[in-house]
Amino acid sequence: MWTWFYKLASPPHVFRVAAAFVPWLLGLAALALGYGLIDGLAIAPLDYQQGDAFRMIYVHVPSALLSLTIYTVMAAASAVALIWRIKVGHAVAAASAPIGASFTLAALVTGSLWGRPMWGTYWAWDPRLTSELILLFLYVGVMSLRSAFEDPARGDRAAALLAVVGVVNVPIVHFSVVWWNSLHQGATVVRLGAPKMPGSMLWPLLAMWLGFMLFYGAVLCMRLQGELLNRERQALWVREAIKS
Amino acid sequence: MTVGGWEAFLLIVRRELVLSFRRPEQLLQPLVFFLIVTTLFPLGLSLQLSLLRDISPGVLWTAALLSSLLSLDALFKSDADDGTLEQLSLSGQSLTLIVVAKTCAHWLVSGAALVVVSPIVATALGIPVAAFATMMLSLALGTVTLSWLGAIGAGLTIGLRRGNVLLSLIVLPLATPLLIFGAAATERAISGSSAVGAMYFLASVCVFTCTLAPLAATAALRITLE
Amino acid sequence: MSSGFWSMGGYARYVWPCFGFAGVVLAWNLWSARRVVAAARLRARRALEMALAEDASR
Numbered sequence: 165m166w167t168w169f170y171k172l173a174s175p176p177h178v179f180r181v182a183a184a185f186v187p188w189l190l191g192l193a194a195l196a197l198g199y200g201l202i203d204g205l206a207i208a209p210l211d212y213q214q215g216d217a218f219r220m221i222y223v224h225v226p227s228a229l230l231s232l233t234i235y236t237v238m239a240a241a242s243a244v245a246l247i248w249r250i251k252v253g254h255a256v257a258a259a260s261a262p263i264g265a266s267f268t269l270a271a272l273v274t275g276s277l278w279g280r281p282m283w284g285t286y287w288a289w290d291p292r293l294t295s296e297l298i299l300l301f302l303y304v305g306v307m308s309l310r311s312a313f314e315d316p317a318r319g320d321r322a323a324a325l326l327a328v329v330g331v332v333n334v335p336i337v338h339f340s341v342v343w344w345n346s347l348h349q350g351a352t353v354v355r356l357g358a359p360k361m362p363g364s365m366l367w368p369l370l371a372m373w374l375g376f377m378l379f380y381g382a383v384l385c386m387r388l389q390g391e392l393l394n395r396e397r398q399a400l401w402v403r404e405a406i407k408s
Numbered sequence: 409m410t411v412g413g414w415e416a417f418l419l420i421v422r423r424e425l426v427l428s429f430r431r432p433e434q435l436l437q438p439l440v441f442f443l444i445v446t447t448l449f450p451l452g453l454s455l456q457l458s459l460l461r462d463i464s465p466g467v468l469w470t471a472a473l474l475s476s477l478l479s480l481d482a483l484f485k486s487d488a489d490d491g492t493l494e495q496l497s498l499s500g501q502s503l504t505l506i507v508v509a510k511t512c513a514h515w516l517v518s519g520a521a522l523v524v525v526s527p528i529v530a531t532a533l534g535i536p537v538a539a540f541a542t543m544m545l546s547l548a549l550g551t552v553t554l555s556w557l558g559a560i561g562a563g564l565t566i567g568l569r570r571g572n573v574l575l576s577l578i579v580l581p582l583a584t585p586l587l588i589f590g591a592a593a594t595e596r597a598i599s600g601s602s603a604v605g606a607m608y609f610l611a612s613v614c615v616f617t618c619t620l621a622p623l624a625a626t627a628a629l630r631i632t633l634e
Numbered sequence: 635m636s637s638g639f640w641s642m643g644g645y646a647r648y649v650w651p652c653f654g655f656a657g658v659v660l661a662w663n664l665w666s667a668r669r670v671v672a673a674a675r676l677r678a679r680r681a682l683e684m685a686l687a688e689d690a691s692r
Protein backbone atom coordinates (compact mmCIF):
# COMPACT_ATOMS: atom_id res chain seq x y z
CA MET A 165 0.00 0.00 0.00
CA TRP A 166 2.87 2.32 0.76
CA THR A 167 4.84 1.53 -2.38
CA TRP A 168 3.92 4.88 -3.90
CA PHE A 169 5.69 6.49 -0.94
CA TYR A 170 8.83 4.40 -1.15
CA LYS A 171 9.04 4.94 -4.88
CA LEU A 172 9.53 8.65 -4.19
CA ALA A 173 13.11 7.86 -3.26
CA SER A 174 13.81 6.70 -6.80
CA PRO A 175 15.09 9.42 -9.14
CA PRO A 176 13.70 7.97 -12.40
CA HIS A 177 10.29 7.51 -10.85
CA VAL A 178 10.21 11.03 -9.47
CA PHE A 179 11.42 12.37 -12.82
CA ARG A 180 8.53 10.72 -14.64
CA VAL A 181 5.95 11.75 -12.06
CA ALA A 182 7.21 15.35 -12.05
CA ALA A 183 7.09 15.57 -15.84
CA ALA A 184 3.52 14.28 -15.84
CA PHE A 185 2.34 16.64 -13.12
CA VAL A 186 3.62 19.87 -14.65
CA PRO A 187 0.82 20.57 -17.14
CA TRP A 188 -1.91 19.70 -14.61
CA LEU A 189 -0.41 21.88 -11.90
CA LEU A 190 0.09 24.76 -14.29
CA GLY A 191 -3.45 24.48 -15.61
CA LEU A 192 -5.02 24.37 -12.16
CA ALA A 193 -2.78 27.22 -11.02
CA ALA A 194 -3.91 29.32 -13.98
CA LEU A 195 -7.55 28.68 -13.08
CA ALA A 196 -7.09 29.52 -9.42
CA LEU A 197 -5.03 32.62 -10.17
CA GLY A 198 -7.46 33.73 -12.84
CA TYR A 199 -10.44 33.48 -10.53
CA GLY A 200 -8.52 35.05 -7.66
CA LEU A 201 -7.37 38.01 -9.73
CA ILE A 202 -10.74 38.77 -11.24
CA ASP A 203 -12.59 38.40 -7.97
CA GLY A 204 -9.90 40.18 -5.97
CA LEU A 205 -9.31 43.08 -8.30
CA ALA A 206 -12.77 43.77 -9.63
CA ILE A 207 -15.45 42.20 -7.50
CA ALA A 208 -14.34 42.19 -3.87
CA PRO A 209 -15.67 45.21 -1.99
CA LEU A 210 -13.55 48.15 -0.90
CA ASP A 211 -11.89 48.04 2.48
CA TYR A 212 -13.29 50.58 4.93
CA GLN A 213 -9.92 52.02 5.89
CA GLN A 214 -7.61 51.20 3.01
CA GLY A 215 -9.89 51.52 0.02
CA ASP A 216 -8.59 49.89 -3.12
CA ALA A 217 -5.04 49.69 -1.76
CA PHE A 218 -5.93 46.62 0.29
CA ARG A 219 -6.12 44.66 -2.97
CA MET A 220 -2.35 44.33 -2.81
CA ILE A 221 -3.05 41.65 -0.24
CA TYR A 222 -3.88 39.35 -3.12
CA VAL A 223 -0.25 39.10 -4.18
CA HIS A 224 1.55 40.06 -0.99
CA VAL A 225 0.10 37.48 1.39
CA PRO A 226 0.39 34.50 -0.97
CA SER A 227 4.01 35.47 -1.75
CA ALA A 228 4.88 35.74 1.93
CA LEU A 229 3.14 32.48 2.85
CA LEU A 230 4.86 30.78 -0.04
CA SER A 231 8.28 32.11 0.99
CA LEU A 232 7.84 30.43 4.37
CA THR A 233 6.28 27.25 3.00
CA ILE A 234 9.02 26.77 0.44
CA TYR A 235 11.73 27.20 3.07
CA THR A 236 10.02 24.61 5.23
CA VAL A 237 9.78 22.21 2.28
CA MET A 238 13.44 22.85 1.51
CA ALA A 239 14.43 22.22 5.13
CA ALA A 240 12.29 19.07 5.36
CA ALA A 241 13.67 17.68 2.10
CA SER A 242 17.20 18.52 3.31
CA ALA A 243 16.59 16.72 6.61
CA VAL A 244 15.27 13.65 4.79
CA ALA A 245 18.30 13.70 2.50
CA LEU A 246 20.75 14.04 5.39
CA ILE A 247 19.18 11.51 7.73
CA TRP A 248 18.21 8.77 5.31
CA ARG A 249 20.67 9.65 2.54
CA ILE A 250 17.94 9.95 -0.07
CA LYS A 251 19.34 11.94 -2.98
CA VAL A 252 15.93 13.01 -4.26
CA GLY A 253 15.70 15.13 -1.12
CA HIS A 254 18.75 17.12 -2.18
CA ALA A 255 17.24 17.59 -5.62
CA VAL A 256 14.00 18.93 -4.12
CA ALA A 257 15.91 21.28 -1.83
CA ALA A 258 18.14 22.56 -4.63
CA ALA A 259 15.15 23.08 -6.91
CA SER A 260 13.14 24.88 -4.23
CA ALA A 261 15.78 27.37 -3.11
CA PRO A 262 15.69 29.83 -6.02
CA ILE A 263 11.90 29.63 -6.21
CA GLY A 264 11.63 30.43 -2.51
CA ALA A 265 14.12 33.27 -2.77
CA SER A 266 12.14 34.84 -5.62
CA PHE A 267 8.92 34.73 -3.62
CA THR A 268 10.64 36.18 -0.56
CA LEU A 269 11.77 39.06 -2.75
CA ALA A 270 8.21 39.35 -4.08
CA ALA A 271 6.86 39.48 -0.54
CA LEU A 272 9.33 42.19 0.43
CA VAL A 273 8.71 44.32 -2.67
CA THR A 274 4.90 43.98 -2.71
CA GLY A 275 4.88 44.61 1.03
CA SER A 276 7.02 47.68 0.56
CA LEU A 277 4.67 49.05 -2.11
CA TRP A 278 1.73 48.38 0.21
CA GLY A 279 3.52 49.94 3.15
CA ARG A 280 4.04 53.27 1.45
CA PRO A 281 0.37 54.28 1.24
CA MET A 282 -0.59 52.50 4.44
CA TRP A 283 2.20 53.30 6.90
CA GLY A 284 3.79 56.19 5.02
CA THR A 285 7.10 54.40 4.50
CA TYR A 286 8.58 51.95 2.03
CA TRP A 287 10.50 50.20 4.79
CA ALA A 288 10.64 49.88 8.56
CA TRP A 289 13.01 47.89 10.71
CA ASP A 290 10.22 46.06 12.41
CA PRO A 291 10.39 42.37 13.45
CA ARG A 292 8.25 40.94 10.66
CA LEU A 293 10.01 42.80 7.85
CA THR A 294 13.47 42.23 9.32
CA SER A 295 12.98 38.49 9.81
CA GLU A 296 11.59 38.17 6.28
CA LEU A 297 14.71 39.96 4.99
CA ILE A 298 16.82 37.53 7.00
CA LEU A 299 14.90 34.71 5.32
CA LEU A 300 16.05 36.09 1.97
CA PHE A 301 19.65 36.13 3.21
CA LEU A 302 19.28 32.54 4.40
CA TYR A 303 18.04 31.43 0.97
CA VAL A 304 20.98 33.18 -0.69
CA GLY A 305 23.35 31.61 1.83
CA VAL A 306 22.04 28.12 1.09
CA MET A 307 22.34 28.65 -2.68
CA SER A 308 25.83 30.14 -2.37
CA LEU A 309 27.05 27.35 -0.12
CA ARG A 310 25.78 24.68 -2.47
CA SER A 311 27.55 26.20 -5.46
CA ALA A 312 30.81 26.84 -3.59
CA PHE A 313 31.77 23.19 -3.41
CA GLU A 314 33.51 21.45 -6.26
CA ASP A 315 32.10 18.11 -5.21
CA PRO A 316 28.34 18.50 -5.79
CA ALA A 317 27.45 15.77 -3.32
CA ARG A 318 29.33 17.51 -0.56
CA GLY A 319 27.80 20.84 -1.59
CA ASP A 320 24.35 19.28 -1.33
CA ARG A 321 25.03 18.01 2.18
CA ALA A 322 26.51 21.28 3.40
CA ALA A 323 23.61 23.30 1.96
CA ALA A 324 21.18 20.82 3.48
CA LEU A 325 22.65 21.31 6.94
CA LEU A 326 22.48 25.07 6.58
CA ALA A 327 18.87 24.86 5.42
CA VAL A 328 17.95 22.82 8.50
CA VAL A 329 19.81 25.20 10.84
CA GLY A 330 18.09 28.21 9.30
CA VAL A 331 14.57 26.81 9.62
CA VAL A 332 14.50 28.32 13.10
CA ASN A 333 13.79 31.63 11.35
CA VAL A 334 10.48 30.42 9.90
CA PRO A 335 8.52 30.39 13.18
CA ILE A 336 10.26 33.66 14.07
CA VAL A 337 8.85 35.31 10.94
CA HIS A 338 5.39 33.90 11.58
CA PHE A 339 5.19 34.71 15.29
CA SER A 340 7.07 38.01 15.11
CA VAL A 341 3.79 39.91 15.04
CA VAL A 342 2.66 38.08 18.18
CA TRP A 343 5.87 38.26 20.19
CA TRP A 344 6.76 41.88 19.49
CA ASN A 345 5.02 45.18 18.95
CA SER A 346 5.05 45.25 15.21
CA LEU A 347 3.98 47.76 12.62
CA HIS A 348 2.80 44.82 10.55
CA GLN A 349 -0.70 43.58 11.23
CA GLY A 350 -1.33 40.36 13.08
CA ALA A 351 -2.31 37.03 11.61
CA THR A 352 -5.71 37.13 9.97
CA VAL A 353 -5.83 33.83 8.11
CA VAL A 354 -3.17 31.37 9.27
CA ARG A 355 -4.17 31.14 12.89
CA LEU A 356 -6.14 28.99 15.31
CA GLY A 357 -9.77 29.95 15.08
CA ALA A 358 -11.79 31.52 12.30
CA PRO A 359 -10.14 33.95 9.88
CA LYS A 360 -10.68 37.58 10.74
CA MET A 361 -11.75 38.57 7.25
CA PRO A 362 -15.16 38.72 5.60
CA GLY A 363 -15.90 36.00 3.05
CA SER A 364 -16.11 38.26 0.02
CA MET A 365 -12.53 39.37 0.64
CA LEU A 366 -11.33 35.98 1.86
CA TRP A 367 -12.30 33.76 -1.05
CA PRO A 368 -10.15 35.48 -3.67
CA LEU A 369 -7.27 35.44 -1.18
CA LEU A 370 -7.60 31.70 -0.66
CA ALA A 371 -7.82 31.24 -4.40
CA MET A 372 -4.64 33.26 -4.95
CA TRP A 373 -2.89 31.33 -2.19
CA LEU A 374 -3.92 28.06 -3.77
CA GLY A 375 -2.90 29.31 -7.18
CA PHE A 376 0.54 30.33 -5.93
CA MET A 377 1.02 26.96 -4.22
CA LEU A 378 0.02 25.06 -7.34
CA PHE A 379 2.36 27.30 -9.32
CA TYR A 380 5.18 26.45 -6.92
CA GLY A 381 4.37 22.78 -7.38
CA ALA A 382 4.55 23.14 -11.15
CA VAL A 383 7.85 25.09 -11.18
CA LEU A 384 9.27 22.70 -8.58
CA CYS A 385 8.45 19.74 -10.81
CA MET A 386 10.08 21.50 -13.75
CA ARG A 387 13.27 22.34 -11.86
CA LEU A 388 13.27 18.93 -10.23
CA GLN A 389 13.60 17.29 -13.63
CA GLY A 390 16.68 19.42 -14.31
CA GLU A 391 18.19 18.73 -10.89
CA LEU A 392 17.68 14.98 -11.22
CA LEU A 393 19.20 14.93 -14.70
CA ASN A 394 22.24 16.82 -13.43
CA ARG A 395 22.74 14.60 -10.43
CA GLU A 396 22.23 11.33 -12.25
CA ARG A 397 23.93 12.18 -15.53
CA GLN A 398 25.76 8.86 -15.71
CA ALA A 399 22.77 6.69 -14.93
CA LEU A 400 21.07 4.49 -17.50
CA TRP A 401 17.61 5.87 -16.94
CA VAL A 402 18.85 9.29 -17.98
CA ARG A 403 19.81 7.96 -21.41
CA GLU A 404 16.26 6.77 -21.95
CA ALA A 405 14.76 9.97 -20.58
CA ILE A 406 16.64 12.36 -22.84
CA LYS A 407 15.84 10.42 -25.96
CA SER A 408 12.22 11.52 -25.63
CA MET B 409 46.32 4.81 26.73
CA THR B 410 42.67 5.73 26.69
CA VAL B 411 41.66 9.13 27.91
CA GLY B 412 38.39 9.91 29.62
CA GLY B 413 35.98 12.45 28.16
CA TRP B 414 36.63 15.25 30.61
CA GLU B 415 40.41 14.77 30.34
CA ALA B 416 40.23 14.85 26.57
CA PHE B 417 38.24 18.07 26.77
CA LEU B 418 40.82 19.72 28.99
CA LEU B 419 43.68 18.44 26.87
CA ILE B 420 42.21 19.93 23.72
CA VAL B 421 41.38 23.24 25.38
CA ARG B 422 44.91 23.41 26.72
CA ARG B 423 46.34 22.58 23.29
CA GLU B 424 44.26 25.27 21.62
CA LEU B 425 45.26 27.87 24.17
CA VAL B 426 48.95 26.99 23.91
CA LEU B 427 48.82 27.15 20.12
CA SER B 428 46.96 30.46 20.21
CA PHE B 429 49.41 32.09 22.60
CA ARG B 430 52.33 31.04 20.46
CA ARG B 431 51.18 33.66 17.99
CA PRO B 432 50.05 36.56 20.17
CA GLU B 433 49.66 38.82 17.14
CA GLN B 434 46.94 36.55 15.83
CA LEU B 435 45.09 36.98 19.08
CA LEU B 436 45.42 40.71 19.08
CA GLN B 437 44.26 41.26 15.51
CA PRO B 438 40.50 40.89 16.13
CA LEU B 439 40.77 43.08 19.23
CA VAL B 440 42.59 45.79 17.34
CA PHE B 441 40.01 45.48 14.59
CA PHE B 442 37.31 45.95 17.23
CA LEU B 443 38.99 49.15 18.40
CA ILE B 444 39.56 50.46 14.88
CA VAL B 445 36.02 49.81 13.66
CA THR B 446 34.60 51.45 16.74
CA THR B 447 36.65 54.58 16.14
CA LEU B 448 35.55 54.75 12.50
CA PHE B 449 32.02 55.62 13.50
CA PRO B 450 32.69 58.73 15.60
CA LEU B 451 35.33 59.86 13.09
CA GLY B 452 32.99 59.41 10.18
CA LEU B 453 30.04 60.97 11.88
CA SER B 454 31.98 63.64 13.83
CA LEU B 455 29.52 63.63 16.67
CA GLN B 456 29.75 65.11 20.12
CA LEU B 457 30.35 62.56 22.83
CA SER B 458 26.87 63.11 24.24
CA LEU B 459 25.22 62.43 20.89
CA LEU B 460 27.54 59.49 20.29
CA ARG B 461 26.01 57.81 23.30
CA ASP B 462 22.77 57.42 21.36
CA ILE B 463 24.28 55.26 18.67
CA SER B 464 26.93 53.66 20.88
CA PRO B 465 25.13 50.38 21.68
CA GLY B 466 24.63 49.67 18.01
CA VAL B 467 28.18 50.67 17.10
CA LEU B 468 29.67 48.58 19.90
CA TRP B 469 27.68 45.52 18.98
CA THR B 470 28.23 45.81 15.23
CA ALA B 471 31.96 46.15 15.79
CA ALA B 472 31.94 43.15 18.16
CA LEU B 473 30.06 41.07 15.60
CA LEU B 474 32.40 41.96 12.76
CA SER B 475 35.58 41.37 14.74
CA SER B 476 34.26 38.02 15.97
CA LEU B 477 33.77 37.00 12.36
CA LEU B 478 37.45 37.69 11.70
CA SER B 479 38.62 35.17 14.24
CA LEU B 480 36.10 32.47 13.34
CA ASP B 481 37.98 31.42 10.26
CA ALA B 482 40.84 30.18 12.42
CA LEU B 483 38.62 27.83 14.41
CA PHE B 484 39.17 24.80 12.22
CA LYS B 485 41.32 26.01 9.38
CA SER B 486 44.87 25.33 10.53
CA ASP B 487 43.93 21.93 11.90
CA ALA B 488 42.16 21.06 8.69
CA ASP B 489 45.13 22.21 6.62
CA ASP B 490 47.70 20.00 8.30
CA GLY B 491 45.47 16.98 8.77
CA THR B 492 45.13 17.24 12.53
CA LEU B 493 41.39 17.52 12.26
CA GLU B 494 41.12 14.20 10.48
CA GLN B 495 43.37 12.58 13.05
CA LEU B 496 41.22 13.99 15.83
CA SER B 497 38.08 12.68 14.18
CA LEU B 498 39.65 9.22 13.94
CA SER B 499 40.96 9.31 17.50
CA GLY B 500 38.05 7.48 19.03
CA GLN B 501 37.00 10.43 21.10
CA SER B 502 33.57 11.77 20.31
CA LEU B 503 33.83 14.38 17.57
CA THR B 504 31.23 16.46 19.39
CA LEU B 505 33.50 16.59 22.44
CA ILE B 506 36.36 17.78 20.28
CA VAL B 507 34.19 20.44 18.67
CA VAL B 508 32.95 21.65 22.07
CA ALA B 509 36.51 21.84 23.37
CA LYS B 510 37.76 23.76 20.35
CA THR B 511 34.85 26.19 20.43
CA CYS B 512 35.24 26.83 24.15
CA ALA B 513 38.92 27.52 23.70
CA HIS B 514 38.12 29.77 20.78
CA TRP B 515 35.65 31.78 22.82
CA LEU B 516 38.19 32.17 25.62
CA VAL B 517 40.67 33.84 23.32
CA SER B 518 38.24 35.82 21.18
CA GLY B 519 34.85 36.46 22.80
CA ALA B 520 36.13 36.67 26.37
CA ALA B 521 38.91 38.98 25.23
CA LEU B 522 36.31 41.16 23.54
CA VAL B 523 34.29 41.39 26.74
CA VAL B 524 37.40 42.38 28.69
CA VAL B 525 38.35 45.08 26.18
CA SER B 526 34.81 46.43 25.86
CA PRO B 527 34.97 48.95 28.73
CA ILE B 528 37.78 50.76 26.91
CA VAL B 529 35.75 50.92 23.72
CA ALA B 530 32.64 51.85 25.66
CA THR B 531 34.40 54.80 27.27
CA ALA B 532 35.50 55.98 23.84
CA LEU B 533 31.88 55.90 22.76
CA GLY B 534 30.62 57.76 25.79
CA ILE B 535 28.78 54.89 27.47
CA PRO B 536 28.43 55.59 31.21
CA VAL B 537 30.18 53.29 33.67
CA ALA B 538 26.86 52.35 35.26
CA ALA B 539 25.92 50.49 32.07
CA PHE B 540 29.14 48.47 31.91
CA ALA B 541 27.91 45.44 33.85
CA THR B 542 24.89 44.92 31.61
CA MET B 543 26.93 45.64 28.51
CA MET B 544 29.63 43.15 29.40
CA LEU B 545 27.16 40.45 30.36
CA SER B 546 25.23 40.94 27.14
CA LEU B 547 28.47 40.79 25.16
CA ALA B 548 29.49 37.62 27.00
CA LEU B 549 26.24 35.88 26.16
CA GLY B 550 26.31 37.20 22.61
CA THR B 551 29.87 36.17 21.86
CA VAL B 552 29.27 32.65 23.20
CA THR B 553 26.30 32.31 20.86
CA LEU B 554 28.35 33.77 18.06
CA SER B 555 31.20 31.33 18.63
CA TRP B 556 28.74 28.51 18.23
CA LEU B 557 27.08 29.94 15.12
CA GLY B 558 30.56 30.47 13.79
CA ALA B 559 31.51 26.88 14.58
CA ILE B 560 28.65 25.69 12.39
CA GLY B 561 29.60 28.11 9.64
CA ALA B 562 33.31 27.35 9.91
CA GLY B 563 32.61 23.62 9.82
CA LEU B 564 30.67 24.04 6.61
CA THR B 565 33.15 26.32 4.85
CA ILE B 566 36.55 24.78 5.67
CA GLY B 567 38.79 24.81 2.66
CA LEU B 568 36.43 26.59 0.32
CA ARG B 569 37.66 29.39 -1.87
CA ARG B 570 36.28 32.70 -0.54
CA GLY B 571 35.40 30.74 2.56
CA ASN B 572 35.47 33.82 4.80
CA VAL B 573 32.92 35.65 2.69
CA LEU B 574 30.62 32.64 2.74
CA LEU B 575 31.18 32.28 6.46
CA SER B 576 30.01 35.84 7.01
CA LEU B 577 27.08 35.32 4.67
CA ILE B 578 26.01 32.29 6.70
CA VAL B 579 26.66 33.60 10.21
CA LEU B 580 25.46 37.19 10.01
CA PRO B 581 21.78 36.54 9.18
CA LEU B 582 21.61 34.05 12.03
CA ALA B 583 23.35 36.55 14.33
CA THR B 584 21.03 39.50 13.74
CA PRO B 585 18.78 38.70 16.75
CA LEU B 586 21.91 38.93 18.92
CA LEU B 587 22.70 42.35 17.53
CA ILE B 588 19.16 43.58 18.05
CA PHE B 589 18.76 42.38 21.60
CA GLY B 590 22.33 42.98 22.70
CA ALA B 591 22.15 46.57 21.54
CA ALA B 592 18.70 46.90 23.13
CA ALA B 593 19.98 45.61 26.46
CA THR B 594 22.90 48.04 26.42
CA GLU B 595 20.58 50.83 25.36
CA ARG B 596 18.25 50.19 28.28
CA ALA B 597 21.15 50.04 30.69
CA ILE B 598 22.40 53.40 29.44
CA SER B 599 19.04 55.06 29.81
CA GLY B 600 18.61 53.56 33.26
CA SER B 601 15.60 51.37 32.58
CA SER B 602 15.46 47.64 33.12
CA ALA B 603 17.31 45.52 30.59
CA VAL B 604 15.97 42.29 32.03
CA GLY B 605 13.73 41.40 29.08
CA ALA B 606 16.48 41.72 26.51
CA MET B 607 18.92 39.86 28.76
CA TYR B 608 16.52 36.97 29.19
CA PHE B 609 16.20 36.79 25.44
CA LEU B 610 19.97 36.78 24.96
CA ALA B 611 20.33 34.12 27.64
CA SER B 612 17.67 31.89 26.12
CA VAL B 613 19.18 32.20 22.63
CA CYS B 614 22.55 31.37 24.16
CA VAL B 615 21.25 28.27 25.90
CA PHE B 616 19.34 27.17 22.80
CA THR B 617 22.43 27.58 20.66
CA CYS B 618 24.77 25.88 23.14
CA THR B 619 22.44 22.91 23.25
CA LEU B 620 21.86 22.36 19.55
CA ALA B 621 24.84 23.96 17.83
CA PRO B 622 27.37 21.28 18.90
CA LEU B 623 25.29 18.70 17.05
CA ALA B 624 25.06 20.88 13.96
CA ALA B 625 28.75 21.76 14.05
CA THR B 626 29.73 18.09 14.39
CA ALA B 627 27.48 17.22 11.46
CA ALA B 628 29.08 20.03 9.47
CA LEU B 629 32.56 18.70 10.20
CA ARG B 630 31.54 15.19 9.24
CA ILE B 631 30.27 16.49 5.92
CA THR B 632 33.53 18.33 5.28
CA LEU B 633 35.82 15.55 6.44
CA GLU B 634 34.14 12.76 4.51
CA MET C 635 -14.79 48.41 -16.19
CA SER C 636 -14.78 52.16 -15.75
CA SER C 637 -11.68 54.29 -15.39
CA GLY C 638 -12.29 53.88 -11.65
CA PHE C 639 -10.96 50.33 -11.87
CA TRP C 640 -7.63 51.40 -13.32
CA SER C 641 -7.18 54.24 -10.87
CA MET C 642 -7.74 51.88 -7.92
CA GLY C 643 -9.20 54.66 -5.81
CA GLY C 644 -6.10 56.79 -6.36
CA TYR C 645 -3.65 54.10 -5.31
CA ALA C 646 -2.88 53.01 -8.85
CA ARG C 647 0.82 53.84 -8.67
CA TYR C 648 1.25 51.35 -5.85
CA VAL C 649 -1.26 48.68 -6.77
CA TRP C 650 -0.30 48.14 -10.40
CA PRO C 651 3.49 47.97 -9.91
CA CYS C 652 2.76 45.63 -7.04
CA PHE C 653 0.82 43.20 -9.19
CA GLY C 654 3.28 43.82 -11.98
CA PHE C 655 6.24 42.76 -9.84
CA ALA C 656 4.40 39.66 -8.71
CA GLY C 657 3.74 38.85 -12.35
CA VAL C 658 7.42 39.36 -13.18
CA VAL C 659 8.39 36.93 -10.41
CA LEU C 660 5.97 34.30 -11.71
CA ALA C 661 7.21 34.78 -15.26
CA TRP C 662 10.85 34.63 -14.17
CA ASN C 663 10.18 31.35 -12.37
CA LEU C 664 8.73 29.77 -15.48
CA TRP C 665 11.49 31.07 -17.73
CA SER C 666 14.27 30.11 -15.34
CA ALA C 667 12.88 26.61 -14.76
CA ARG C 668 12.67 26.04 -18.52
CA ARG C 669 16.29 27.12 -18.89
CA VAL C 670 17.47 24.83 -16.12
CA VAL C 671 15.76 21.79 -17.66
CA ALA C 672 17.02 22.60 -21.15
CA ALA C 673 20.60 23.03 -19.91
CA ALA C 674 20.39 19.79 -17.95
CA ARG C 675 19.11 17.90 -20.96
CA LEU C 676 21.91 19.34 -23.08
CA ARG C 677 24.57 18.32 -20.58
CA ALA C 678 23.09 14.85 -20.27
CA ARG C 679 23.04 14.52 -24.06
CA ARG C 680 26.68 15.56 -24.28
CA ALA C 681 27.64 13.10 -21.56
CA LEU C 682 25.80 10.36 -23.44
CA GLU C 683 27.55 11.24 -26.69
CA MET C 684 30.94 11.22 -25.03
CA ALA C 685 30.24 7.88 -23.40
CA LEU C 686 29.11 6.38 -26.72
CA ALA C 687 32.20 7.76 -28.48
CA GLU C 688 34.43 6.21 -25.83
CA ASP C 689 32.67 2.87 -26.19
CA ALA C 690 33.03 3.02 -29.97
CA SER C 691 36.75 3.86 -29.85
CA ARG C 692 37.57 0.90 -27.59
